[in-house]
Amino acid sequence: MKILVCISNVPDTTTKITFTDNNTQFNTNGVQFILNPYDEIALARAIELTEGTGTVTVINVGEANTEPTIRKALAIGATDAVRINAKPHDAWYVAYQIAQYIKANPFDLVLTGRESIDYNGSKVAGMLGELLDLPSVSIIKKLEVDGDKATVEREIEGGKEVLTIPFPFIAGTAESVAEPKIPNMRGIMSARTKPLTIVEPVEVKTNSEIISYETPAPRGQVKLVPADDAAKLVELLHTEARVI
Amino acid sequence: MSVLIYAENAGGKFKKSTFEAVSYARAIADQNNTGLIAISIGDVSADELNALAKYGAEKILNVSNAKLKNFVNQAYASVIAEAAKKQGADIVVLSNSFSGRGLAPRLGVKLDAGIVDGAVSLPDQSGGKFHVKKTAFSGKAFAMVELTSANKVIALTPNSYKIVETAKPAQVEDFSVETKESDFKAMLKEIVRSTDKVSLPDAEIVVSGGRGLKGPENWGMIEELADLLGAATACSKPVSDAGWRPHSEHVGQTGIAVSPNLYIAIGISGAIQHLAGISSSKVIVVINKDAEAPFFKVADYGIVGDAFEVVPKLIAAIKEHKTLA
């Protein structure tokens, strides 16, 4: 089985998010970038499913500065990597580039993360599905292979759906799909020499633009209620905050 | 030019988030002086369909086709895109639910439309532009997105727009479509409903527990408090990682992002990754025995105390409040 895992390069989860240029640019100063946590899960599952019987290619749309993240994925256990050499303008741009690559290089299964933790779109998987006319499930909780098809569990409000889908298809993994894998010494050594192909982007029209950012309004000072006076809290929530 | 709203149902009933999306779509139609068409797919009764009129739908398209009884994002996206084309709708609105997240990207591609996923505000259309605010960086920020395409798809974050009743006279029409075989490759085997409890992304009140609760055996009081308030339960990441609670309850940067009216955090320290997913809650209450816990810095109300003493008292106080009310 040949699996493609789409990986994104995102700010570390501890990053305090700030902006520059009159709140139009994300301030990357001093920010550490990491492999998107959900993509680590997709990668871990892909490695489990191909152990000894297939290959896992990772693909990233990004400029040269994403290479440490790509090498991390290779260290974790991907077979090879592709970088489409462009700034990822938005999910549409990313999906379009990756779809072009897949059309020329078909895979049995394409995995993404359920969302990137920076722009949180959950869009790339569905867009790839549409661009390739293949089934897609944006958020899966479980993925099992059964011959030429897979059984997946899809998250829904208050439960789950169980689906069977023939290969090839696209799915976005949530955390219960696999445990992330930590690279070992051998992986780290071999990552340096595993193939990384750089592909130039194709031109694509954009249809959305982020024009500014803001951070949530700060909250006022916390009102503390004595530990033995829960009734006071209930009263405040009822009469002042009006939420119960 | 008109606005099309996809009215998502769960087991034949429209959800609260659907009515929020209809109210939101009505407001967009009013901004543009145009009509609002709703589309429902699946097995939904006439009464239930008519309920959409209460929130401002003028025309209600009912797609009731045995093949489309259950949600398949690929096939549903084809139906909604076809309806948008036939009805001349240039703005498609839906809820940013789990299903909505499977539909919006496919619709965007089919309609050559820019997408705002996770919208939290009405569009600002001043100066002929189209700007919509969405959450970004897992709730740590908002981004203003400009859509530059002629067609637009907007997926509204649940609990971010108030339901508004604006009854319009409405008519229900059957809408039939040709389905194509290749849209049905994914086959639904079963739907498993975990409980009949409130689902976390839709909940108006969330009661959340952290590692301070020591172990899964202590969740009884969390559930009791949640039941009393009609709330959903949630937890911090280490709690679900340890298997004390299911992963579907984990909120935060790498879990579910919620925006309830009230978020009650019990025995949770308030790490930056946890706060990311809950910071758009309207009111935050923190119960923690450590007065220095970072969570107090972002809370509206707090109790410094031992959860095992405070929560039972809170339960009693709410029971009392309810009998008086």
Ligand SMILES: Cc1cc2nc3c(=O)[nH]c(=O)nc-3n(C[C@H](O)[C@H](O)[C@H](O)COP(=O)(O)OP(=O)(O)OC[C@H]3O[C@@H](n4cnc5c(N)ncnc54)[C@H](O)[C@@H]3O)c2cc1C
């Ligand atoms: C990549 C990454 C992603 C992450 N994503 C998330 C995420 O999405 N969501 C998330 O929640 N975390 C996430 N985390 C973990 C996060 O950094 C914290 O470790 C986690 O939120 C802490 O959980 P906690 O507050 O339950 O536990 P702790 O930090 O152990 O805090 C327990 C709290 O309980 C209090 N307490 C103890 N006993 C009592 C008592 N009897 N009564 C009252 N209070 C008591 C303590 O004072 C303390 O404040 C992530 C971490 C990483 C590295």
Ligand SMILES: Nc1ncnc2c1ncn2[C@@H]1O[C@H](COP(=O)(O)O)[C@@H](O)[C@H]1O
């Ligand atoms: N620049 C990128 N390159 C490759 N894959 C990406 C990129 N951005 C996002 N993805 C993939 O798409 C998933 C969903 O991203 P999003 O739609 O932005 O939430 C991520 O988890 C990645 O798997």
